[in-house]
Amino acid sequence: MSIKPAIQILDEKKLLGMRVQMNFIGNRTQELWQKFMPRKNEIENKVSEELYSVEVYPSLSYFDQFNPATNFEKWAAVPVSTIDNSPTGLESLIIPAGLYAVFSFKGRDSEAPAMYQHILGNWLPNSKYQLDNRPHFAVMGEKYKNNDPDSEEEFWIPIKPKV
Template sequence: MKEPKIEKLQKMQLVGKHITMSLSNNRTAELWGAFMPVRDSVLNRANDNYYSVEVYPEGYFEHFNPNTEFEKWAAVKVEEVTDLPEAMESLTVPEGLYAVFPFKGTPANVPQFMQHIFGVWLPHSKYQLDNRPHFALMGEKYKNNDPESEEDFWVPVRLK
């Protein structure tokens, strides 16, 4: 695995749908299935990317349990939040440092990839997790369930 880029993210506004789930009760497909048919109703889109966002409760990683629930979002970035489409909400991702990990593969490869980030890279880095949203940025090279699919995982960090 390549070393991540450390990026300072400016405050970002997203619009989309969210669901409460856990890793043991993964409802990601249900969430995206509800979002994709109505994604074009979002006004003021900043780009063509999609954002898969996790908002974890405080202490989620210190006391990891696959049954602990968190908020999962399917969203797009907007220039400003105006006229929210029906059944959609906005999420503000505050500014801060992120470790950006490029990923290539299918969803089946993600758990091992994440295990490396949290079990190997993070403990040996000069960073610790910060309590802000985590997200995957799915751009033009993203191809759902394709081994050639590429996306970037953004993990919120701060100096130890």
């Protein structure tokens, strides 16, 4: 698998959505999106129709000794111009500005873990970057088709130059 990311600087991103605590053993992603999708049209200040699937890990040590039972925060959200006046039951998340490795992904949802494993296990150690402690996220735009082999999305991995 040879994958070359685009290296991009992300401006601060404001999101509105819902979150759950979960781990990779008790994956609650589907449950989260089923709760969020009927509510997304209540958000009046969306800047696009893109969907953001965000992971907020407790620290960088999460990846040092990976344990699929360790919890992290999972978000289902949309980008907004302002986080004021959010509908009841929805929360805001601000992704700080910073450097990201952006990987294009095409395939079924079930194939994504292998892509992440390649990024973190092969690409990252052999690059001039290391993980940064900011949210990881996927952007699902108009080419995203839930669990379809032709579905396309982008994986944004927070990075910083190795020291």
